[in-house]
Each structure stands twice: as C-alpha cells, then as structure tokens.
Amino acid sequence: MRSLKVLILEDDPFQLMALHQMLNANQVFEVLTAISVETALRALERQGPVDIAICDLQMDGDDGLSLIGHLAATSLAQAVIILSSAEASVLDGAAQLARQQGINVLGVLQKPASVTAIGELLSEWLALVEMPGSASRSTTSELPALPPLDATHDYGAEWIAYFQPKVGLDGELSGVELLARWQHPSLGLLAPGLFLPRLEQAGLMPNLTWHMLELALSLSYRLLLARGRALPVAVNIPPQMLDQADFVPRLLLLLERFPVRPHMLTLEVVEQSARQMAVVQFENLLRLRMAGCRLSIDDFGTGASNIQRLLELPFSELKIPAEFVRGMADDRRKSAVVGGALFMAQKMALNVVIEGVETREDYEAVSMLGSPAIQGYFIARPMSEADLLNWLDELEHHPERVLGFRAVKPDRAPAGR
Template sequence: MRSLTVLILEDNPFQLMALHQMLNANQIFDVLAAPGVAQARQSLDKRGGVDVAICDLLMEGPDGLELIRHLALSGQARAVIILSSAAHSIQESVAQLARQQGITVLGCLQKPASAAALGKLLDSYETQHELPDDPFSTPCSVLSFNELCPHARPGPIDVSALATQWVACFQPKVSLLGEVLGVEALVRWQHPEYGLLTPNRFMPALEGVGLIAPLTWRVLELALSLSVDALRERGEALPVAVNIAPQLLEQPDFAEQVLARLARLELPARILTLEIVEQAAPEPETWQLEGLLRLRVHGCTLSIDDFGTGASNIQRLLQLPFSELKIPAEFIRGMAQDSRKSAVVAGAMLIARRMSLDVVVEGVETLDDYYSVMELGNASLQGYFIARPLLANHVLPWIAAHERRQAQPGRSTNTP
C-alpha cells in the first residue's frame, strides 16, 4: 500500500467513483473526494493538506482553476494532476499557469482516464519526492520579508548574515548523447524555520528590499566554488551557468567584478555561462555593451534565458552579444503531443542556427520530450529526465555515477 494522500475534485458522481477505484487499484486508499471547490477546501482545512490533488477543470460554480489558485496560495497540495475533457492545448495552458504560481504539475490526463495512466503520474511523484534533498518539498505560498526575517530591525539589512542561508542547487546539463556539459546554479534559501525554499517563495520579498544583486553575487560565488572543487577532485574545472539579475548589468564594473572572481580562483572564463533573463529593456548603453563584449572576449558564454517568454523577443537577442539561446521548459513539456509547441521550438532552433548560437533546452522530463527535441536538431539538455537539481555535495558523485553508466558495455546511445 502506498502512503500517498490524494484529493479528487470531480463533480460527476460516476467519474468520481471511477477515479476513486483507479486510486485503489494503484494501492492508494487515503483519498479525499470532493464534488466542488467549497467541499475540497473544507476537506483540506480539516485534513491539513495532501500529496496530490486531481483537479477537474469544468464544473458548476467555482471551477478547477479556482482550486489551483487556492492550492498555490495555501500550499495544501504538493502536486497537481489536471484531468479534463477539454482540449489538450487548454490543459497545457492551465498546467503552465499552475507552474507559474509555483505548483508542481505531474501531468494532464484526458477523460476518461485509465488506472495505468494515472498510476504512471503517481509513480513520477514518488520518484521526485523520494530524494532526501528534494528542493521542491516545501509548500509554495509566497512569504513576505517580515515572515522571512521577523527579527530584522529598521535600517540597513545585514546581508552577510542572510547570505549564509542562501544556497545553490545545481541541475546537470548534458548533450544528446549523454556527455555531461556542466551544471546550472539554482538559488535556494535554507531557512531556519521554513526549510529549503524555492525562489517563487522568497524572490518577490528580496526584490522589494533591494537584495537581488547580493543574492546573485552569492550564487555566482557558490557556482565558482563548485567548479574549483571539481578541478581539485577531477583535474578539470566544471562548467557552470548562473542567472544574472538585470540590475547587475547596470553596475559599471560588473564585467570587471566577474573577471576578478575568476582570476582569484584561477578559473578559465570559458567555464562560466551568464544567463540573462529576457526582458523589455532600452537600448543598452555603450559601456554596458563594452562590458559584456569584454566577458565574451575573455571566453565567457552569454546566454539569453527563457527565450520567447519575455516582452523583448528578437529585439533583446539583437541588442546584446549572446552566444547561447535557452528554450524554456513551458515550450518543451508535452511537445510530442502539441504541434504548436514543436513549431515554436523548431523556429527558435532555426534562429539559433542562423545566428550561430548554441541551444540549451530546459524542461526535458520524459523520454517523449527527449525524442521530440532530438528530432529538431542538436541541443544541450536539462530536466528531470536527466537529473533533478542537486545540492553541491551531490553533484560530483552524480557526475561520476553518470559517467560509469555511460561507459557500461552494451548501453544504448539513443538516450542520455
């Protein structure tokens, strides 16, 4: 018997009974059933939260979107499965909206669902949450700065004290053939009360008090430290990628500070990728462009992150000296079943090839995602199909184990 607790939101009595039986067939017996959003919220308030919520979308009165928004604010479900007779494109749009609110979406199921398909999604939940350092294991409600730092006094904030709680997880990046190409640093807050927090829970609070720049420098230093550890242990520095807040580009000495850190640690600039989030921005000043070009000349990679999701699109790509284009996860998830997503990704990869840019694809979570990307051309891959984000002390052991698997005789080279 599984220890999962599941909530079903479904207003059709027959469908509700069928889903309950499917969960029982998958050895899940701790089930809350609700025919409407009000009943679901009442059950959650009494129960105190569930592992997975299965949400129908269309119903009388408040719909599944209403419950998803409530779950995002309350943190009363660790993950969601979207179940509906709506078109697949609508389900994927709802899934994207849920993820933007910080909810883990295990997948979308078309009615009528099967016990096998439901079981597969539940298996993926258990796989994700069996890891001891799961960075997505905490509720997803947004915290204010007063909640995060209740003892902070008026006046200047003690950044050095906070910085000791800011840590990084690292998600591996591999080639289509499975070669480890590096890792991306993903910030987390190891909070003394709330545990390991993901950015959606604390980033708005830090933005509000002007701490994004010190947070970014902290993550950069953690990433470079990991690269140094790899150099000492493996004889080769590990390539690392770091998200750069737009505020840092406004610092006149930004490039000099980056290069100084690399020089101090005796790391070659080629190991560092700076990922700049796509955003609407005025024409860059001459000194800004000069600084970014200096980083490129020294060997750093400059990546446009989340290409296609911001307001600037092609304009931003033409403004700055990028050498890499990063396609976001929302275009990749479910691409095998969505021709529109395939068209968007194919277009982005064509732009990259024409501009001689490398391509990194995020959000590769299934074998279908992997094959869909492979059909469109050469790219580097990130996503749960490769590896979940890892704490720093797990990165080098993971790389060693991955390389051993790659070297096994008879291993298929069709997947990483």
C-alpha cells in the same frame, strides 16, 4: 509514495470516484473531493491547504480556472494538475495562465486519466520537495514556516548548491547548472520553491546569487587544478541584478579570484517584463559578453523571453523550457515549436539547451530534431557536489552506467583551459 494531501475538483461523480481510487492506488489517502468550486473552497477552508489540486476545467457555474486563480491568490495548494477533456491547445493555455499566476503546474492530462500518469506526476512533485539527503517529512503544507529573515545576516553557510548536468545527444558533457538549496538548521533541506519567494521579498536574492556564483567558480577552478580542465558552470541571474552598475566589475574580480576562462561561466537570465531594457542592463550584458562570459536566455518562448529579445541582446544560448518538451513525442505542436527554435538557433549561431527531458520518449523526440544539449531527469537529477564528482568519474570511465543512451564519445568533457 509518502503522505500527500490532494484536492480533486471534478463534477462528474464517476470520474471523481475513479480519481479518488487512482490516488489511493498511489498510496495517497488524504484526499479532499469537490464537485464544484464552491465546495472545493469550503473544503479548503475547513481542512486547510493541500499539496496538490487536481482541477477539471469545464463544469457548470464557476470553472476550474476560477479555482486555480483562487489557489494562486491564497497559496492553498503548492501545485496543480490540470485534467480535462478539452483540446490540447486549451489545456496548454490553462497551464500557461496558471504559471503566470505563480502556480506550479505539474502537468496537464487529457481525460480519462490513468493510475500510471497520476503516479508519475505525484512522484515528480515529491522529487521537487524531497531531495536526496533531506529529512523525511509528510506534506509541504505541514512544514513550519520560515522564521523572519534578516537582510543583514549571512546565510552563506546554509545555502548550498545542487548540480544538474547538461549533456549533448552524443554524450558529451556541456556543463552543469547550479540550483540553490537551503540546508536549514531546523527545517532540513529545502527546495527553492519553499524559500526563493521569501528571499526575494527580503531583498536577499543578490546575496544568494553571489554565493552561487562563488560556489560555481570555486568548483570549476578546483576541477581545473585537479583534473586539468575546468567544469563549465551555469548560474541563474535575477534581472534586477543587471541594474547594478558594479555587477560586471564585481564578477570580473570573482573570475580573478577563481581564474578559469570566462567562457566556462554561463549566466542564465530570465526576463520578467516586456518593457524596454534599461541602458545599464543592456550595457552590463554587452560587457559580460565582451569579457568572454556566455549568456543564456532562460525559459525561451515564455513571458518576455522572445525572438525580439534575441535580436536585440547579445545572447549566446537559448534554453527551451520543460513545458514545451514534456509529452512532445505525442504532441505535434510542441515538436514544431522545439524544431523551429532549433532551426532558428542554428541560423543565429546560438547554442541550445532543452530542459525537462524526463523520459526516453521525450529524448527520442528531441533527438529527431537536431543536436542540442539536454537537461532533465533522463540524464540526471540535481545532485550534491559529492554526488556530482562521483557522477563525473562514472561518465569518464563508465558512461553507460550514467547515460540512458549510447553513442558516447571517448572524450566527453570540454577542455577548461
């Protein structure tokens, strides 16, 4: 375990000591401890930001939600783990509240925690901030700040794509999602959480998105030429880009430049507001579907991405987010939500992708509910283009080496013509 800096908020001295020992057992030795929100804030003021805050919820005086709100407002922690003896619905509600405030929630744990459970969440965080090939670094709080961004500068040479496969329960490849990374000349390889907010503030999200679209279609077309079949690719589209009247014509020109069939491209849209969709956005979505592109409603069931949107808009796919999937094997409520979404999607003739399938237990729980495509560490972590090409070769010739489950069809990749 690389060096991490962790804050524990826990008002029970025995539990506090146990958590401290669990972190030490996971090779985490820079630990701040606090028995109240007030002492936690003093510790952060004296010793600076932390990578992760482990927050109890229920305590005398200010509760854990107060600390989470403060962390969201001050960015004094990169992520939180919520730990409490409260019932599961309260834990899930606290996690949802934290996410709405912009906090990365690594997980929610019922007391008592275990060394293994804590270690798995810490490893997940490190996987997010230290991708393969990145320079070794200690804590994210010690990373130098990004220098001021220039909206007129071309960062395309530094923005790269990582690819995460999506695979059906029968082993058939459904495609790959592109995930942005920044190969910064001085800071090394940066995960999206470290730079996307800055790009959004600088008005550079459209630049990044067009670059990702070009990388996606370029790879798909090159595989069509080399192997006779294009690779289905998915790219996230910021909602504000749908406000642009020239979005669809510009995308169609890109499809002419890299001539793969439009249905090879899936545009994943996350709605950030429950307001009624503007006419230009609605029209752009319709024109994209008329052109043959696929549309996915991302993070279905969170924020404004709800059933009403599915009825109003021409989506062809819904993505069920990781927070509904993690721990589903032991949570009947999550299983009911995912099962209901799969049933509804089947009746509406929609494809389904389930994100965040990290463990065999979650995979087996999903497999009992239907036949969606699945995406997550149990299938494959995000990888560079070179690693993806090797992974695709392995999938074609030795699928048992890259897939953690059996029943793989001989013909795994969809035709690209």
